[in-house]
Amino acid sequence: MKIKRFFCIFILLCSSYTCNSRENSAFKTIVNTPDQEIWNFRFAFTKDGISQVIVNSGHMIKFNSKGMYELNQSVLVDFFNKNGGHTSKITSDSGLVEENGNFMIAMGDVKIISDSGIVLMSQELKWDKGKKKIYTDKFVTIYSKGDTVRGYGFESDEEIQKWKIIKPVGTTDRKIIL
Numbered sequence: 001m002k003i004k005r006f007f008c009i010f011i012l013l014c015s016s017y018t019c020n021s022r023e024n025s026a027f028k029t030i031v032n033t034p035d036q037e038i039w040n041f042r043f044a045f046t047k048d049g050i051s052q053v054i055v056n057s058g059h060m061i062k063f064n065s066k067g068m069y070e071l072n073q074s075v076l077v078d079f080f081n082k083n084g085g086h087t088s089k090i091t092s093d094s095g096l097v098e099e100n101g102n103f104m105i106a107m108g109d110v111k112i113i114s115d116s117g118i119v120l121m122s123q124e125l126k127w128d129k130g131k132k133k134i135y136t137d138k139f140v141t142i143y144s145k146g147d148t149v150r151g152y153g154f155e156s157d158e159e160i161q162k163w164k165i166i167k168p169v170g171t172t173d174r175k176i177i178l
Helices: 002-031
Strands: 036-047 050-063 068-073 075-080 086-092 094-098 103-114 119-128 133-144 147-157 163-169
Touching: 036 068, 050 094, 075 094, 075 103, 086 119, 119 147, 133 163
Parallel strands: none
Antiparallel strands: 036 050, 050 068, 050 075, 068 094, 075 086, 086 103, 094 103, 103 119, 119 133, 133 147, 147 163
8 A cells, every 4th residue: 555655656746747847848948939030130220211220140039028139140230420321340250239229249250341441350349329339348459551459448439430449469660659
């Protein structure tokens, strides 16, 4: 009799554990399922009908709960001035874009090419639309007419015309006037 009772309790416990495991697994699958998924994604941010930023990516997934678009294939972002003239572009492996379009992070082999000829390379860059600023605390390399500058931390306007490296590193043969 004790063996039957023990066996019944054992079976109940095992089936309860199995059901809970399945429920947890099913719940995790539902939670990790994106609300939207798009291939060859293109998104334009405009002001008064004039393009300000155009984001392209091979693949986008969106979770409504996060309020972010996750871009995970070949990201290309074009920036335009207030008149709609192209100013620069960013390429990266992946990125995150806030749903309202006010903030973006480019990650993995990030490159900015400005129309004025400046090229910046890093592993991460952030863009804040409200502050009209591009920045990072990561290592950067900047190529401009005849110069290569490296360092940690970077801040710039959206057009990459006024920029600075927070902690520059390296050497130069040029005469520096202080």
